[in-house]
Amino acid sequence: MHRTSQHPYSQTMLTRGLRLGAFFALVLMAAIMLAPMATASTRHVVDDVNYISPELEQSLETEISRISTRYGQDIVLLYANLESGKSPMEMADDYFDYNGYGLGPDRSGVLLLVSPSTRDWWVSTRGDSIQTFTDQGIEALGTVLKRDLSEDNWEGAAKSFVEQTERYMKAAEEGHPITSPPKTLKDWLLHSAGALVVGVGGGVLASRAAVKALFVSKMTNEGLEPTAHSYVSDRGFAVTGGDDVFITTNVSRTKRPEPSSSGGSSSTHTSSSGATHGGGGGKF
16 A cells, blocks of 8 residues: 655644744734733723713823823823722722833823712822822812812813823923912902902001191191100199009010922832832812
8 A cells, every 4th residue: 555655844834834823822812911901001081980971081081192291201090989998099009000001111100099989089199200299289189179079070170180280290390399279269369358458457547647647737736745744734643652453465476487398298108019109189
């Protein structure tokens, strides 16, 4: 019986084909496994509670891309209910770290977590953003955000956050990180009212002084004596005794000026991934 032997060249091609097929299969599996992470890291407005309209979400994504490119710091907005067993700080840090956020070698960036179910907010910072958003700065940012969050104005808070990140990054680049919230119309009105009261008070005092001067100028005598002795008869008054009686006292206090600071400091901690983070937050 005649046996046909397989050509060595065919065996080599078959082996190469199997190896190439296995390689592409591994690449495909890796792409499938990494797809969720890649998708998550390209989304910077993550709304798991469906409080932000698709139109606003897209608008915020565009704005975040512009700001991040300009200042080299990532910006993430996360609307999600707090995970069981995690604090707001832990959830915010972990979401930033394990979803590939951050720009540059230090993975600089800021993430705002808003948990409607527990009414918590938390700002997590990493890399250069730790000094951009100092402890005082985060507290001031919270003051701004809570104006909308306390009224369940979720879209308003989202827009405010993105607007404030640019304000903070610009100020830090110029060397004076933000430590206080911007003045509102109410603040300006109160300031103006205070200035008006001071002005009116000064005007009243000036008017009284003018009336007094006019009154004195119309008097028929030579004018006011500096002391009361000129109006006391030498024979009509005699002191027979005296006691010191305490009536009242007045203490004037001047506040000691506190040491000035150009931008405050940032406290840090280590996340579960081993990364250094700054941050702060509270309730709304």
